Amino acid sequence: MHIGLSITPFGHHPGARRTGRSAEAIDFTHLAAQVAKAQAGRLDFVLLADRFGVRPVDDLSPEAVPFEPTTLAAALATVARQIGMIATAATNQHEPYNLARRFASLDTISKGRTGWNLVASSESSQRDTEYVNVVTGLWDSWEGDAFIYDKTAGRFFVPEKMHVLNHKGEHFTVRGPLNVNRSPQGKPVISHRLTPHTLDIAAKFAEVIFIAPRSLDEARALVTDFMQRLARHGRERRGVRILADVIPYVGNTKSDAEQLRRELDSLVPDEERSMGFALFGTPGEIADSLQQWAMTGNVDGFRIQPPLVPESLDAFVDLVIPELIARRVFRSFYDGQTLRDHLGLRAPEHPAGRAAGPSR
Secondary structure (H helix, E strand, C coil), X not given: CEEEEECCCCCCCCCHHHCCCCHHHXXXXXXXXXXXXXXHCCCCEEEECCCXXXXXXXXXXXXXXXXXXXXXXXHHHCCCCCCEEEEEEXXXXXXXXXXXXXXXXXXXXXXCCEEEEEECCCCCHHHHHHHHHHHHHHCCCECCCCXXXXXXXXXXXXXXXXXXXXXXXXXXEECCCCCCCCECCECCEEEEECCXXXXXXXXXXXXXXXXXXXXXXXXXXXXXHHHHHHHHCCCCHHHCEEEEEEEXXXXXXXXXXXXXXXXXXXXXXXXXXXXXXXXXXXXXXXXXXXXXXXXXXXXXXXXXXXXXXXXXXXXXHHHHHHHHHHCCCCCCCCCCCCHHHHHCCCCCCCHHHHHHCCCC
């Protein structure tokens, strides 16, 4: 089972920010404490969401972090040295070369623990496809052993192992190469929150898929449809991790957990209340539900969205994770270094290696 955490200053319930949270909630140290807690629970990654550059006027998103995500990921990677960091960036707000360079830099800084949460434009799937092809092509600017730093021979890198993209397309003209060496995990992981408008872009490129089903039946239907699209693009199910969004309310009893939801609901109008898929119960009951979903919903794990932080996050890590470990469905320690290691995803081979064949 794979589990990630969606970072938020107050909690994923819209009423969380009205429970007496202090201004420290949007401080870096508060967010870093959440990441440290998630790492203590051996979670696969933390996700840093965004409002895609739109400044909030009179509201605060319960999901978005209060910093630009890639900047925040770079800072967090220096204080949490095991857990993965997935940062959100939209294709209609960044030049492809700059985005490719930023995430390649993040992956070097974090020693291979970075992911790009791809937000695609619903207006032009052709532009998005070209955009992602440019970004991933730039990530192949260098073979893994290109940089040799040979002082005696005066060679910094092997020229034959540098690959200039020279892309000229309908929407972009990008020469390359990047001035960042190849990622320790081959390439940053690409994740995407599945929407009806972006099924094909996800099937072409995403390696981690977030779905937001309201029931097990809906989860099965979403996964079945996505798997069919995946096959049409020549990809295999084993190369993708599908994670369902879950809001866990953990209590000493199920009634206690439901009471927390009612208290948070009472703080906001009906139309602002959290509409995500919620689980209520004791740690054992929450673990039961997660196991059932993993076994019968065709999902590989979950993106946890705590309704209130740090309280709900602490309860999940301190009480639910040990239940899952005891049942041997979740790790008790990190057995790899990179985000791909955590997710059980293979590192992509450089195209030059594939072209050369097995004898290379």
